[in-house]
Amino acid sequence: MDALEIMTNLHLVVPYYQAVFSADEHKVIGYEVLGRYQTDDEVISLGAFFSDDSIPDEYRIEVDNLIVEKAITALIDTEEDVYLFINKNANLLMTDSDETFLNMLLSFQAQGVSLNKIVLEVTEHQYTGDIDQLYHLLTYYRTYGLKIAVDNIGKESSNLDRIGLLTPDILKVDLQALRKTSTSQSYFDVLYTISLLARKIGATLLYEDIETLFQLQFAWSNGGRYYQGYYLHQPCEKFVSADFQKGRLKQEIHQFTQQEKKKIQSRYILSDLLQNEVSLSLGRHKNLMNYNELITELALDLKDKTFRIYICDEDGFQQSANYFKHHNLWTLQREYENKNWSWRPYFLENIMRMKRNKKGILSDLYSDIETGEMIRTFSYPLTVDHYLFVDIPYQYLYENEGLL
Numbered sequence: 001m002d003a004l005e006i007m008t009n010l011h012l013v014v015p016y017y018q019a020v021f022s023a024d025e026h027k028v029i030g031y032e033v034l035g036r037y038q039t040d041d042e043v044i045s046l047g048a049f050f051s052d053d054s055i056p057d058e059y060r061i062e063v064d065n066l067i068v069e070k071a072i073t074a075l076i077d078t079e080e081d082v083y084l085f086i087n088k089n090a091n092l093l094m095t096d097s098d099e100t101f102l103n104m105l106l107s108f109q110a111q112g113v114s115l116n117k118i119v120l121e122v123t124e125h126q127y128t129g130d131i132d133q134l135y136h137l138l139t140y141y142r143t144y145g146l147k148i149a150v151d152n153i154g155k156e157s158s159n160l161d162r163i164g165l166l167t168p169d170i171l172k173v174d175l176q177a178l179r180k181t182s183t184s185q186s187y188f189d190v191l192y193t194i195s196l197l198a199r200k201i202g203a204t205l206l207y208e209d210i211e212t213l214f215q216l217q218f219a220w221s222n223g224g225r226y227y228q229g230y231y232l233h234q235p236c237e238k239f240v241s242a243d244f245q246k247g248r249l250k251q252e253i254h255q256f257t258q259q260e261k262k263k264i265q266s267r268y269i270l271s272d273l274l275q276n277e278v279s280l281s282l283g284r285h286k287n288l289m290n291y292n293e294l295i296t297e298l299a300l301d302l303k304d305k306t307f308r309i310y311i312c313d314e315d316g317f318q319q320s321a322n323y324f325k326h327h328n329l330w331t332l333q334r335e336y337e338n339k340n341w342s343w344r345p346y347f348l349e350n351i352m353r354m355k356r357n358k359k360g361i362l363s364d365l366y367s368d369i370e371t372g373e374m375i376r377t378f379s380y381p382l383t384v385d386h387y388l389f390v391d392i393p394y395q396y397l398y399e400n401e402g403l404l
């Protein structure tokens, strides 16, 4: 659409609102403000207008400010206590040198609008300037109470260290890629890393572009406190009631909770089963003093529950070979004797836990360095300072419900 047509018909420029829901109260906590051009016959998104660098900055800033002005005016009129999420092109924000945007916000503040209800959404990977300058500008906005969200994470190459540097209040993560029939493991890994980052920097996770129940479940089970997407609400020209989806969200989250509890239960059952089988097997072979003979017998007894088994001391030095199954053939890999595994994540933590509780532990799901398969490990206190490690193959986890 022609930029001049928009500029001569500014009365047709309107804000649309897409609700953001919270997991803790199951209600609408705010709205993302979206620019629309509304004629008699159609409603057109202004997304392309705002991202078109060939359109003069002052045009885009004017239209942008107009939308925000209309949205905040609507916020004043509503009784609801909600956040307004406002998209801000970081490049334009930096060029808006006479602070027209901030001045507008301050005039609203004078009318009683609390600026800590305004969330600025900026996209890190679209920003072309110096990240420190952007950080300083955002920090300046923060002194007025505004909140900062980093938008569009996961969509394009997002720079996690740059995002961390901006110390946003909210990370907006796009779940669009989850709709594809086959989502790559690396995408899940990136989302997991983002959730760790959010936890580290104390940012709230908002998952957006949720269009299916599956995506909502993913968002819920991956630390998402806020949700947004067509599945819950389509952008429209008015605010909705805060309890708009309350019953449905409550019921769906209840389902997720039941499923997750069942999965956790399955892991405890497997852990107890292995605890029992390993101790029975050890009882049968207590005459075996040689560790390599012992793990060979243990592997036989555990059957399809393991593809690799070995023993370490409490400092991580391997006290046996690896007994390893590949293509249904078991081999004793003596080159692993005396290797040290204390550097591995959770290794010492788990050793100390077993020492304290005198009980085995089932690990989380992780990718095995050698086979690349998603596996779990059951570790077990063998003596006061020696520990048995039983690697459980993907196949077994896959065939038994709730273990993946």
Ligand code: CA
Binding pocket: 032, 087, 121, 151, 152
């Ligand atoms: Ca946005």
